Amino acid sequence: MKASTLLLPLLTMTLATATPMIAPSWAQTRFQGDEQVNIQVYQKASPAVVTIRTNGGNGSGSIISPDGLVLTGEHVISGSRTVQVTTSTGARYNARVIATNRQRDLALLRLENVQGRLATLPLANREGIQVGQRVFAIGSPFGLSGTYTTGILSRIATNGDLQTDAAINPGNSGGPLLNSRGELIGVNRAILSPGSSGGNIGIGFATSVLNAQEFIAQNRNNSAPALAAEPRPNRPNVPNPQGVRLGVALDPETLTVREVEPNSPAQVIGLRPGDRLLAVNGRPLEDPEELRAFLERRPRAMVLTVARQGRVANVLVRF
Structure with missing residues (x-):
């Protein structure tokens, strides 16, 4: 009897002291470590991310000054003089391309x-952009504003452009790539799509903010629309500068596809009239002669950057 009498109070005391310890432990570990960083970056950055709507489609952008200066991608505005911008709070503005x-x-x-x-x-400095760091993308893929994805900075190209495995899809273009301090390190530009499906395989590209800083400084006080940063000299019409090797006829001024030859590599990858050729293997194209010169080397494959209706993607072309 004495043993039973002593055991019962001891068991009661043990249960009473152990039970409350479970709830505080869970409450303290709900948002810690990487998860907490994810939340903090989104809460800090998302109010400055906007959705951009043009006649050609949707894109994203970043507010970089409190009076309403927005940084985005050139292919997002696609020659427009004015666009519609919606902030994270739902406020809508008309915006001029300056x-x-x-x-x-x-x-x-x-x-x-x-x-x-x-x-x-805020814009990151060079020390805030390092291969291997965690990166974060916010934008409006497929019109879903405020979408958030994460990854790492996989590579910095020789021209300073950034490669990441953070998921970037149509509509993310022009939006921010961020570091863990919530600083803008890049403007999301394209995904690598090896084929005509346009799917994301985990390789995305962004223009480094280091390459954007001079552009911002030179143009932030512009008042009149400036649709062409660099005037192009008049060139004769080159209907098909690269022959049947790629199989497209291009506008020599805008590098817009006019025609696609049947059974050509261009048709295989899904090019169609109205597409704009932006770059080959990450190198921007300025005129058809640059494309002709590249193809004369008879490469076995190349990555072609193509813009279509305000969206952009990198497509693998095999010959």
Whole structure:
């Protein structure tokens, strides 16, 4: 009897002291480590990310000054003089295109009738951009504004452009690539799609903010629309500068596809009239002669950057 009497109070005391310890432990570990960083970056950066709508489609952008300066991709605005911009709160603005740089695929917009100060994204310096670091992308893929993906910075190209495995899809173009401090390190530009499906295989590209800083500084005070950063000299019409090896006829000024030859590599990868050729193997194209010179080397394959209706993708072409 004495043993039973002593055991019962001891068991009761043990249960009473152990039970409350479970809830505090769970509460303290819900959002820690990497998960907490993810949440903090999104909460800090997402108010400065916008959705851009043009007649050609949707894209994304970053507010970089509280009075309404927006950085995005040149292919997103696709020659427009004015676009519609929606902020994360649902506020809508008309915006004027004040500068573009096709080679870097950059554009600056100025929001009209801004009241008060807008949330902004800080620009990273060189030390804030390192291969192997975690990166974060926010944008409006397929019109789904505020979509958030994460990955790592996989590579920095010789021209400074960034490669990442963070999921980037149509509509993310022009939106921010961020570091873990919530700083803008790149403007999302393209995905590598080996075929005509346009699917994401985990290789995305962004223009480094280091390459964008001079463009911003030179054009942030522009007031009139500037649809061409660099005037092009008049060139004779070159209907098909690369022969049947690729199989397209191009506009010599805009590098827009006019015709696609049947059973050509261009048809196999899904090119169609209206597409714009932006780059080969990551190198921006300025005129058809550059494409002709590349194809004369008879490469076995190349990565072609193509813009279509405000979206851009990298497509693997095999010969």
